[in-house]
Amino acid sequence: MVDGSLPSVPDAAGRFGPFGGRYVPETLVAALEQLAAEYKAAMADAEFTSRLDELLARYAGRPTPLTFAGRLTEHAGGARIYLKREDLAHTGAHKINNTIGQGLLTARMGKKRVIAETGAGQHGVATATAAAHFGLECEIYMGAEDVRRQRLNVYRMELLGATVNVVESGSRTLKDATNEALRDWMETVEHTHYILGSVVGPHPFPMIVRDFQSIIGRECRRQCSEAFGRVPDAIVACVGGGSNAAGIFYPFIEETAVTRIGVEAGGRSSRPGEHAAPLRYGAPGVLHGSLSYVLQDEFGQTAPVHSCSAGLDYPGVGPEHAYWKDAGLVEYTSVSDDEALDAFALLSRLEGIVPALEPAHAIAAAVKRAASMKPDEVVVINLSGRGDKDVEEVSRLRG
Amino acid sequence: MTHRVDEIFATLRAEGRKGLIPFVTAGYPSLQATAAVIGAFEESLGPTVVELGIPFSDPIADGPVIAASMHEALHCGVTPQAVFDTVRSLRPDTGHALVAMVSASIVERMGPDRFVALAAESGFDGLIVPDLDVSGSAGRLDEITARHGLALTMLVAPNTPAGRVASIASRCTGFVYVLARVGLTGERTSLPDVSARVQAVRSVTDRPIAVGFGISRPEQVAAATRTADAAIVGSAIVRRMGRAADPAAAAAEFAAELAAGLPSGNGSPAAPE
Numbered sequence: 001m002v003d004g005s006l007p008s009v010p011d012a013a014g015r016f017g018p019f020g021g022r023y024v025p026e027t028l029v030a031a032l033e034q035l036a037a038e039y040k041a042a043m044a045d046a047e048f049t050s051r052l053d054e055l056l057a058r059y060a061g062r063p064t065p066l067t068f069a070g071r072l073t074e075h076a077g078g079a080r081i082y083l084k085r086e087d088l089a090h091t092g093a094h095k096i097n098n099t100i101g102q103g104l105l106t107a108r109m110g111k112k113r114v115i116a117e118t119g120a121g122q123h124g125v126a127t128a129t130a131a132a133h134f135g136l137e138c139e140i141y142m143g144a145e146d147v148r149r150q151r152l153n154v155y156r157m158e159l160l161g162a163t164v165n166v167v168e169s170g171s172r173t174l175k176d177a178t179n180e181a182l183r184d185w186m187e188t189v190e191h192t193h194y195i196l197g198s199v200v201g202p203h204p205f206p207m208i209v210r211d212f213q214s215i216i217g218r219e220c221r222r223q224c225s226e227a228f229g230r231v232p233d234a235i236v237a238c239v240g241g242g243s244n245a246a247g248i249f250y251p252f253i254e255e256t257a258v259t260r261i262g263v264e265a266g267g268r269s270s271r272p273g274e275h276a277a278p279l280r281y282g283a284p285g286v287l288h289g290s291l292s293y294v295l296q297d298e299f300g301q302t303a304p305v306h307s308c309s310a311g312l313d314y315p316g317v318g319p320e321h322a323y324w325k326d327a328g329l330v331e332y333t334s335v336s337d338d339e340a341l342d343a344f345a346l347l348s349r350l351e352g353i354v355p356a357l358e359p360a361h362a363i364a365a366a367v368k369r370a371a372s373m374k375p376d377e378v379v380v381i382n383l384s385g386r387g388d389k390d391v392e393e394v395s396r397l398r399g
Numbered sequence: 400m401t402h403r404v405d406e407i408f409a410t411l412r413a414e415g416r417k418g419l420i421p422f423v424t425a426g427y428p429s430l431q432a433t434a435a436v437i438g439a440f441e442e443s444l445g446p447t448v449v450e451l452g453i454p455f456s457d458p459i460a461d462g463p464v465i466a467a468s469m470h471e472a473l474h475c476g477v478t479p480q481a482v483f484d485t486v487r488s489l490r491p492d493t494g495h496a497l498v499a500m501v502s503a504s505i506v507e508r509m510g511p512d513r514f515v516a517l518a519a520e521s522g523f524d525g526l527i528v529p530d531l532d533v534s535g536s537a538g539r540l541d542e543i544t545a546r547h548g549l550a551l552t553m554l555v556a557p558n559t560p561a562g563r564v565a566s567i568a569s570r571c572t573g574f575v576y577v578l579a580r581v582g583l584t585g586e587r588t589s590l591p592d593v594s595a596r597v598q599a600v601r602s603v604t605d606r607p608i609a610v611g612f613g614i615s616r617p618e619q620v621a622a623a624t625r626t627a628d629a630a631i632v633g634s635a636i637v638r639r640m641g642r643a644a645d646p647a648a649a650a651a652e653f654a655a656e657l658a659a660g661l662p663s664g665n666g667s668p669a670a671p672e
Contacts, residue, residue, distance in 0.1 A: 023532045025554070026553075026559055027460075027556040027581050031558075182459040186581070187582040284507075287457070300455070300509065301456040301505075
């Protein structure tokens, strides 16, 4: 709806088919309408888009490379595996693509303060980074359990000048951090912008975050063309809220030659409370402002979830993923904690790249898939972030 | 169709009085306390509108007091079904209009048709879904609540543009809920002047208007009801229920103190005949 090249979802009410929408208290509606209008105007403003492009190139270090993973390919024994290297973007993850975009929007709206939720801390770091760059006051909400297991990122956020608020309520993870960020926004909406970090939340966030992250897929398309002269046969990405997956899938979404595979956190088992895989095991429901697949009980109360990966430890998922699932446009699967931890070690040893625990899920699924494919076929993994932040937690888990 | 919410406000208007609308979290500190407080409010306030908050795991519009009460109720196993059962058991004995305050997450998961049917059948008179997608799903809820004779209340915020105020008010079949301030539920020492905003809503609707969010003192009740038909008080009541030996008595006593802030046209708190 921003320009002719975008498909028709979401509609004006923020719906991706039946999913999405804007289930928020009235207090936030005016800010969301302002954001939608400002975003539309910004994307039609050549000065804004060229500033964004320049920041992505000269500040965030884009384009990130597409790397052929020779030894991983040999190990899998099937299709050739390439890595889209979002771990090499500034701050070490894809999250910077969105925070630079929303940071520019914040400045355009004249707001002086930003807030954000974070799970693994990557979005918190990327938000604190953008805030430092644009000279904005910054507060981050992070669950106490995630503060423990992603301590390095807490130090990074503070170093960048942000205040980190530790959330002790509920499961003390990403869901609860999001609740607190929304509560902050309810009180401060007149001068604060909420930089939501994934393709979740009320309209227009799922659309804006998808669009800012789509640079991953657009670059990947061009790089695939240069590297092997066509689109890949499969693209694999991990899905928590789903921003890195939306970013790499979206520019390929209508490509029938490409199989898109989203990988959720399978945790310890498929029993309730032991995984974080709403697309696989959940049902439609409302969480954090939009209708999507959610892990809830029969009365709509949010269910407990588990993943070894803080960034995937979330009971909901972006509404566009729900739409893609029901439309058969993306195949969704899940990978256990153990498989992800194995893949974390595997990529480190075989390629000299320590992945974050989140994309380690994608690596595990991709290796399995590649093994069943032919040597002239190609699998691209979205390596959404690097694993420095996880080294301490993995050594605790794997001792 | 005339429902109990309209009847309560019609009586208030006919008698030149204003109302106090207490909010309690259903099932906090127990379902027995909820049943008892409904009766106790009738003794201290006369028949009025009572909001029952159905506990939700992630109440993002609520401040710490109500959020904690909801988590406590959920911890004790309070479900929407249990709230409906409680309302059904006390319905024959109460003249209050009972309004359910419930998250869209609960309504959507149970199914709007099923949720509204169960609420109406149990004896609820009205419904507030504060995080309703007004542009998306409200259309269906308008129709469903109308079919089941439930009054639908929607909210107007301080930052709601004028055109949208008119559209929201036109879809309310119960009272219009005017938020006194931006932010979360909870007690505040000062309250912004809401009279201009209430008058603006009044100019576009004949529906009764109630003001809430941040009201916890008789003088705030007085200020809000200078223009509005009623004042809504939640957190201050819920907080008192949580720490009292007799939660219902504590809530009713406090509600009577607040009602002293209603304009002098209000007579004795005894139920009008």
